[in-house]
Amino acid sequence: MTDRAVPKALLATLMGRRQAVPPVWLMRQAGRYLPEYRALRARKGGFLALATDPEAAAEVTLQPIRRFGFDGAILFSDILMVPWALGQDLSFGVGEGPRLAPPLADHALAALRPRPERLEPVYRTVRHVAAALDPATTFLGFAGSPWTVATYMVAGQGSKDHGETRRYAYRDPAGFSDIVDAISDMTVDYLSRQIEAGVEAVQLFDSWAGSLSPEQFERWVIAPNARIVAALKARHPATPVIGFPKGAGAKLPAYARETGVDAVGLDETVDPVWANGTLPVGMPVQGNLDPLALEAGGAALDRGIDRVLAAFPERPLVFNLGHGIGQHTPVEHVERLLARIRG
Template identity: 75%
Template structure:
């Protein structure tokens, strides 16, 4: 057997990300470890808040493994948060009850140089990776992740999330030099952070740019494509066998430039993209991931079946990882996930 045949037999997701199409698309779901699972809710109630789970390597490893026990996904995604990077850069990270994350001090009125880096805040994440890597079956691919610089910067500048990232966009226009320093600093930390995830045991990495859709084409080139290209180049130089998935949510027509210019190995598609258009637009051999609407999964039934079949038919020759177009939602019925897996794995 060749190395590729062996890899395909044992790790279909990793083989797909390296460019080998499978007869049955491998599957994992963004946010598959989380609030829709009763076992997760029970553990969180026992441990306390979200950060208590993330910073407890034993608990975070358990959360990472929970959906694999229940569903047998082809990939495990590290349980953590994209805002661990700004925490390591020196901002204080908190999650209020019923609220989104908060970072202090916000960089809209605090100089980047005033932050005191605390890299030890990332050590629990590496501990989680080591624990999960020791627990996974030989068939399961272990995915690490990080937020891309633009998306991370939107939280660092404003101190919180927002619907349109207006505060950060204003800052980037008003003082592009200062904002470039923030982007470059995030990229440097991200390269080291992802590298240590790989060294601890992850086999592929996803770069989440959840808010890339808010930018104009010129700003997208500067704040999304350029820093992701720098991260990808650095990681490829150090870890050439580790595939990198780029996920620029909301990129729309800018997706083609992202695919050509960032150097990522595979491309995540959000639910707003026509997969047929994507298949004819992005580089011919590039693996893709996605792009089921999370609300179609909640709806279930024939609606879900038709959506699955349409996506599968859109990539007749291309390496394809089945996934959602964004994270699984809290009120997703578990039996709908079972139906999704049966439908995808029953397809030929």
């Protein structure tokens, strides 16, 4: 179904109504590629200080909306806010990436003291943004999915193959299940509070879903995400949930069918024509331009845009990237993308 006159084009698309011109937002659209973001972060200091300052975080959320007029604003925060609220210490070293302590590879989950009050600044940020957004712009909240968040909690930092966490899950599935359950419970409350504060749809980021075998994918990706979605739907039945299982590949249709998400995000490795033919009929999709095509610009960018648009002739489409926008992406390339999509 196509609707040419829905005030919130993105929200309508996530609810299954195809738009004549697909709505656009970009993962990590609020961030380091924008000069206004770099200037604000230089004044505020480190990432965590910025993300926990409600006025500053709201400003970062709104910066790309003012500049580009995206159809969706994505909350400026981080997926590691949940482990921080579960009691791990969180830091962002310069050039090192995030660190969580103590790592659960050699410390007990039960030894952590939950600190849910650490999430209060996020809810205040949501309220600031919701009050300032144009009525036509959809406000998106988010959280990390349990598997991806667990990889950081177990190892204490990011890794290339998540081997330490995968070994932990095989060696002690009951213990790892306790970690996943704790993340899931906190995530339901976290997203529910975001919705109550003013977000209109939420996305579950499973950035490292592609590192799992099919059996482990069912257990540590599909099952906990289905549990989160069911709990959110019980509390907020009208709020769309987007699932983004990066690297899922051939497991993507099962994820779409079994988790209960309203829309599914495609990473840049997914053939959009294949996705259109294999995903549930009518399910909205989001994606999946290669972020490096956006960074490259020119003919490569134009071809990438056209390929995504052509792949979904009838399905509700939210145009996005296959992952986050790169910090070296020229602003004028984003402008070109929007001009090409919007004609």
